Amino acid sequence: MRDIRHFVNGQALTRTSGRFGDIYNPNTGEVQARVQLATADELDAAVQAAAAAHPAWAATNPQRRARVMFEFKRLVEANMQDLAELLSSEHGKVVADSKGDVQRGLEVIEFACGIPHVLKGEYTEGAGPGIDVYSMRQSLGVVAGITPFNFPAMIPMWMFGVAIAVGNTFILKPSEKDPSVPVRLGELMMEAGANLGMDLKGVLNVVHGDKVSVDAILQHPDIKAVSFVGSSDIAHYVYSQGTLAGKRVQAMGGAKNHGIIMPDADMDQVVKDLSGAAFGSAGERCMALPVVVPVGKKTADELRERMVAEIETLKVGISSDAEAQYGPVVSAAHRQKIADYIQIGQDEGAELVVDGRDFKLQGYEKGFFIGPSFFDGVKPGMKTYHEEIFGPVLQMVRAESFEEAVDLPSKHQYGNGVAIFTRSGRAAREFAARVQVGMVGINVPIPVPVAYHTFGGWKRSAFGDTNQHGMEGLKFWTKVKTVTARWPEGDTEDSAFVIPTMR
Numbered sequence: 081m082r083d084i085r086h087f088v089n090g091q092a093l094t095r096t097s098g099r100f101g102d103i104y105n106p107n108t109g110e111v112q113a114r115v116q117l118a119t120a121d122e123l124d125a126a127v128q129a130a131a132a133a134h135p136a137w138a139a140t141n142p143q144r145r146a147r148v149m150f151e152f153k154r155l156v157e158a159n160m161q162d163l164a165e166l167l168s169s170e171h172g173k174v175v176a177d178s179k180g181d182v183q184r185g186l187e188v189i190e191f192a193c194g195i196p197h198v199l200k201g202e203y204t205e206g207a208g209p210g211i212d213v214y215s216m217r218q219s220l221g222v223v224a225g226i227t228p229f230n231f232p233a234m235i236p237m238w239m240f241g242v243a244i245a246v247g248n249t250f251i252l253k254p255s256e257k258d259p260s261v262p263v264r265l266g267e268l269m270m271e272a273g274a275n276l277g278m279d280l281k282g283v284l285n286v287v288h289g290d291k292v293s294v295d296a297i298l299q300h301p302d303i304k305a306v307s308f309v310g311s312s313d314i315a316h317y318v319y320s321q322g323t324l325a326g327k328r329v330q331a332m333g334g335a336k337n338h339g340i341i342m343p344d345a346d347m348d349q350v351v352k353d354l355s356g357a358a359f360g361s362a363g364e365r366c367m368a369l370p371v372v373v374p375v376g377k378k379t380a381d382e383l384r385e386r387m388v389a390e391i392e393t394l395k396v397g398i399s400s401d402a403e404a405q406y407g408p409v410v411s412a413a414h415r416q417k418i419a420d421y422i423q424i425g426q427d428e429g430a431e432l433v434v435d436g437r438d439f440k441l442q443g444y445e446k447g448f449f450i451g452p453s454f455f456d457g458v459k460p461g462m463k464t465y466h467e468e469i470f471g472p473v474l475q476m477v478r479a480e481s482f483e484e485a486v487d488l489p490s491k492h493q494y495g496n497g498v499a500i501f502t503r504s505g506r507a508a509r510e511f512a513a514r515v516q517v518g519m520v521g522i523n524v525p526i527p528v529p530v531a532y533h534t535f536g537g538w539k540r541s542a543f544g545d546t547n548q549h550g551m552e553g554l555k556f557w558t559k560v561k562t563v564t565a566r567w568p569e570g571d572t573e574d575s576a577f578v579i580p581t582m583r
Contacts, residue, residue, distance in 0.1 A: 081111075081112075081113060081114055082112070082113040082114075083100075083113070083114055083115075083116065084103065084113055084114070084115040084116065084259050084260055084263060084288065085116050085263075086116055086118060086122060086126065086285075086286060086287050086288055087263045087266040087267065087285060087286040087287075088122075088125055088126045088129050088282075088285045088286075088287070089126075089129035089133075089281045089282050089285065090270045090279075090280065090281035090282070091281075093116075093122065093125065093126075095121075095122060095125070096116055096122075097116070097117060097118060097119040097121070097122060099116070099117040099118075099119070099292075100114040100115060100116060100117060101114065101115050101117050101256045101288075101290070102114055103115055103170055103257070103258070103259070103260075104170075104257075104411060104412075104448075105169060105170075106170075106171065106172030106399070106407065106408035106409065106410055106411070106447060106448045107169075107172065107398040107399055107400075107407065107408055107444055107447045108444060108446060108447055109412065109446035109447050109448060110446070112169070112170075113260075115256055115259050115288045116288050116289075117256065117288060117289045117290055117292065117293070118287045118288060118289040118292065118293040118296070119292060119293075119296070120292070120293075120295075120296040120299075120300075122287060122289075122293075123251070123287055123289075123293055123296040123297060123300065124296075124300065126251050126285040126287045127222055127251060127300055127302050127303060129281070129282035129285055130222040130249035130250065130251055130282050130283070130285055131221070131222050131249070131282075131302055132282055133249045133280075133281060133282030133283050134219070134221055134222060134247075134248070134249045134282075137244075137247060137248075137249055137280075137283050138218070138219045138247040138248075140247070140278075142195050142196040142199050142245075142247075143196050144276075144278070145195060145244070145245055145246075145247065146192070146193050146194070146195050146196055146245065147276055148244075148269075148272050148273055148276060148278065148280070149189055149192045149193045149195070149241070149244075149245055149272075150193050151272035151273075151275055151276055152189060152268060152269055152272040153186055153189045153190065153193065154272075155268045155271055155272055155275075156182065156186055156189070156265070156268060157186070159264075159268065160179060160182060160183075161179075163178075163182050163233065163261055163264060164176075164178035164179045164181075164182060165178070165400070166260050166261055166264065167181060167182070167232055167233060167258065167260075167261045168399035168400065168407070169260075169399070170232070170257070170258035170259075170260055170261075171229065171230070171232060171257075171258045171399075171410055172362070172399050172407045172408040172409060172410055172448065173361045173362070173364070173399060173406070173407055174397070174399050174400075174401065174402075174404050174405075174406060174407050175399060175400060175402070176402070177360065177361050177406070178233075178399075181231050181232070181233045181234045182233045182234070184231075184234045184528070185231075185233045185234035185235070185236065185237030185238060185241070186237065187530065187531035188237055188238045188241045188242065188531040188549045188553075189237055189241045190531060191241070191242070191531040191532050191549065191550070192241040192242050192244075192245035193245075195242075195245040195246060198551065198554055199217055199246060199554075199558075201214055201215045201216040201217060202214060202215045203215075207564070208566075210566050210567065210568070210569075211564060211565065211566045212564075212565050212566075213562065213563070213564050213565070214562070214563050214565075215560055215561065215562040215563070216560070216561050216563070217246065217554070217558040217559070217560055217561075218247070218558060218559055218560075218561055219246050219247030219248045219557070219558060219559075220248055220304040220305050220328070220557060220558065220559055221248065221249070221302070221304045222248070222249050222250075222251065222302050222303050222304060223243050223248045223249070223250055223251070223303065223304055223305040223306070223307075223557060224250070224251040224252070224253065224297045224303050224305070224306045224307070225239035225240060225243070225250065225251070225252050225253070225306070225307045225308075226253045226294060226297065226306065226307070226308045226309075226310070226318065227239065227252065227253070227254050227255060227262070227308075227309055228255055228309050228310045228366075229255035229257040229258050229364075229410050230361070230364040230365060230366070230410075230470075231309075231365075232254055232255060232258045232259070232261045232262055233261050233262075233265065235309050236252055236254060236262050236265060237265070238535070238548050238549050238553075239252070239307045239548070240252060240284055241549075242549060242553040242554060242557055243307075243553075243557040244269075244283060244284060246554065246557050246558050248305075248557055249282055249283050249284075249285075250283065250284050250285065251285050251287060251297065251303065252266070252284065252285065252286045252287070253286075253287050253288070253289060253293055253294065253297060254286065254288065256288055256289060256290055257410050257411060258410065259286075259288050262286050263286050265284075265286075266284050266285070266286045269283065269284045270284075294318070295321075298318065298321045298322045298325055298327070299321075299325060301325075303327065304327060304328065305327055305328040305329070305556065305557065306318065306322045306327055306328075306329050306330075306331075307329075307330050307331075307548070307556070308329070308330070308331040308332065309331075309332040309366070309548075310331075310332075310333070311333060311334050311468070312333030312334040312468075312493075312494070312540045312541065313333075314333075315331035315332060315333035315334075315542075315543050316331070316333070316540075316543055318331045318543075319331040319543035319544060328556065329543070329544050330536075330542075330543075330544040330546050330547070330548070330556055331542070331543040331544055332366070332535075332536065332537065332541065332542050332543075332548065333494070333496075333537070333540055333541050333542060333543065334366065334468040334470075334494055334496075334540065334541065335366045335367065335368075335468060335494045335496030335497060335537065335541050336370065336371060336465070336466075336467075336468055336492055336493075336494045336496075337367060337368065337369050337370065337371065337489075337494075337496055337497040337498055337499070338369075338371045338372075338373050338477075338488055338489040338492070338498050338499070339353075339354060339357070339369045339371065339372045339373065339498075339499045339500075339501065339525060340373045340375065340479075340485045340486075340489075340498070340499065340500040340501065340502075340511065341372060341373065341374040341375060341379055341383060341501050342375055342379070342482070342485075342500065342501060342502035342503075342504065342507055343375060343376050343378065343379045344502055344503045344504055345379075345501035345502050345503065345523075346501070346503070346523075347382060347383065347386065349501070349523070350383070350501050351383070351386045351387060351390050352390075353369075353501070353525040354369065354372055354387065354390075354474065354525065355387075355390050355391070355394065355405075356405075356525065357369035357499075357525035357526050358370055358372075358452075358472070358473075358474040359391075359394060359405065359406055359452045359472045359474070360405065360406055361406060362406045362407065362408065362409045362450070362471060362472050363418075363469070363470060363471045363472040363473060364409060364410065364414075364470055364471070365526070366496060366541075367496065367497050367519075367526045367527070367528050368470075368526070369497075369499060369525050369526065370468075370469060370473060370474060370475060371458075371465070371474075371475050371476075371477060371488075372387075372474060372475070372476050372477070373476075373477050373478075373479050373485050373488055373489075374476065374478060374479070375479050375480075375481065375482060375484075375485050376479075376480070377478070380456075380476065380478045383476070384433065384456055384476065387454060387474070388433060388434060388454065391434050391452050391454055394406075394452055396439060396441065396449055396451055396452075397441065398441070398444060398447070406472065407449075408444075408447045408448040408449045408450075409448045409449075409450060409471060410448065411448060412448055414448070414470070414471070415448045415449075415450050415471075417470075417471075418450055418469060418470070418471030418472075418473065419437045419450065421464055421467075421469045421471070421473065422435065422436075422437055422453055422473060424463055424464055425455050425458070425462065425464040425473075425475070428459075428462045428463060428464060429457070429459075429462075430455045430456070430457050430458045430459070430462060430464065430475070431455060431456045431457040432453065432454075432455055433454045433455065433456050434451075434452060434453055434454040435451075435453055436450050436451025436452045436453040436472060436473075437450065437451070437453070438451070439451030450471065450472060451472070452472045452473075452474070453472065453473045453474070454473075454474045454475075454476070455473070455474070455475045455476060456476045456478075457476070457478075458475040458476060458477045459477070460477065460488065460491075460492075465477065466492075466493065468494070482507065482511075485511075486511060486514055486515055489515055489516070489517050490514070490515055490516035490517070491516075492539075493539060493540045494537070494539060494540055494541045495516055495517045495518055495537050495538030495539035495540075495541050495542075496517070496518060496519065496537035496538075496541035496542075497517065497518070497519040497520070497521065497526070497527050497528075497537065498515055498517040498519070498520055498521070498527075499520070499521035499522070499523075499524060499525050499526075499527060500512075500520075500521070500522055500523075501523055502522075502523070508522045508523075516538060516539070517537070517538060518536050518537035518538040518541065518542065518547075519535070519536075519537065529550070531549055531550065532550050532551075533550050534547040534548065534549060534550035534551065534552040534553065535547055535548040535549055535550075536548060536552070
C-alpha cells in the first residue's frame with residue numbers, strides 16, 4: 081500500500097510517529113493509501129527546517145522570489161491534468177472541477193508574481209526639518225496554514241503563495257483525507273527553485289495530521305502566524321488558541337449562503353446557476369449556495385417546478401466521468417452526516433420534494449455517492465437551516481417581501497456569501513449595501529472574488545480581522561517597520577529630552 085509521507089526540507093521525512101490514517105477512493109469506497117499523522121516532534125522538525133531556511137529566503141530580493149512564483153505557476157500548469165486526476169482520486173470531485181480547484185489557486189500565485197510592486201513601502205521626504213520617514217513590509221518568519229479537504233489545491237495556494245512571496249517560510253498542514261496534491265505542490269515548488277538555480281529546501285514544508293498536529297502548530301513558539309479554513313467550531317478553536325499563544329491568526333469558518341430570487345429575475349439563468357452552485361462538487365464548498373429565497377408565491381412556485389425538472393437532468397457519476405455534473409462525497413461518514421441532516425429536515429416539518437438518499441451508482445455501490453435533494457417549506461428556526469449541511473441539498477425558504485429576503489441572510493449565524501438575482505439595479509444596489517454578509521454576488525451565484533481582491537466572511541464565518549489573499553493577505557503575512565531618519569550637518573545639537581515633533 082502506498083504511504084503518503086510528510087514533505088520536510090525538500091524531501092520525504094523518513095521518521096514516523098507510527099500513526100497513520102486511511103486514504104479512500106470515494107468512487108469505490110476502498111482504502112487506496114495511508115498517510116502519516118504527525119506528532120509534535122515531526123512538526124518541530126518541519127519548523128526547524130523552515131527556520132533555518134528563513135534568513136536566506138527573506139534576504140532574497142522580491143524580484144527573484146517573484147521569478148520562483150512564475151516558474152512554480154508554469155510547472156503547475158504543465159502538470160494540470162495529473163494534479164486534477166490525483167485530486168479527484170482522493171476527494172471525489174469530477175476532474176473538470178478539480179482543474180478549477182487548481183486554477184483558482186493559480187490565480188493567487190499570479191498575484192504573488194507581482195510581489196515586487198505590492199511590497200513597495202511608503203516614503204515621505206521632508207516630514208520635518210531634514211527628516212525623512214519611510215515604511216517597509218517585512219516577513220514574519222515561520223508561518224503555517226491549516227487547510228480543509230474540499231479544496232486541496234486552491235486553499236493551500238491561497239495561503240502559501242502570498243506568504244512565501246513576501247519572504248516567509250511555510251508549514252502546510254492539509255486535510256488528512258486528501259493529502260497527495262499538497263505534497264505534489266511542495267515538490268513542484270522545490271523544482272521551481274532548482275530550475276532557477278536556487279535551493280528552496282525548507283521554504284515550503286507539508287506536515288500531515290489530525291488534532292495532534294493542529295495543536296502542535298498552535299503551541300509551537302517559533303510559528304508566528306496561522307491561517308485556517310474549516311468548520312466554524314474548529315475555526316473558533318484555532319483562533320482562540322492561536323491568539324492565546326501570541327500568534328497572528330486568521331480563521332475562516334462555515335457558511336450558509338443564500339440566493340435571493342426577485343420576481344424580475346431571469347429564471348432560465350437562475351435555474352442553471354442554482355443547479356451548479358447548490359450541487360456542484362456535491363455541495364462540498366464553503367461558497368456553495370444551499371439556500372434559495374424566492375420573493376413572492378408566484379416566484380417560489382415557478383422556481384420549485386423548474387428546479388425539480390432541472391434536478392432530474394443531473395448526472396452523478398464517478399470522478400473521471402466527463403459527463404457527470406458531480407461525483408461522490410469525500411467519505412462514508414460525511415455521506416451519512418448528509419443523510420442524517422435530510423432526515424432531520426423531514427422530522428422538522430420541511431417538505432422533501434426530491435430525496436437523493438437512495439441513489440446508487442451501478443458498479444460502484446460501495447462508493448460514497450448521494451443524489452441531489454431539494455426541500456421546500458424550510459423555516460429559519462429549523463436546525464437544518466441554522467447549520468451547514470455541506471452536501472448536495474438545496475433548501476427553499478419562501479419570503480413575502482424584499483425586506484424579509486434581506487433579513488434572512490443578515491440574521492443568520494454565518495455571513496460568508498450571498499447572491500441576489502434581479503434585473504433591477506436599484507434593488508441590487510440596496511441589497512448589496514444593506515445585507516450583513518462579507519461577499520455579495522449580483523446575478524453571480526458563487527461570489528468568490530478574483531485573487532487581487534480579498535476573500536472573507538462575517539460573523540461565524542470568519543475569526544480575525546484580516547481576509548485571505550489580495551492586499552489583505554499581504555498585510556496578514558507581513559509586519560510593518562517605519563523608519564524616521566535625519567542626517568545632521570555640522571555640529572550635533574544637544575540631546576533633546578522631549579518627544580521630537582515635525583515642526
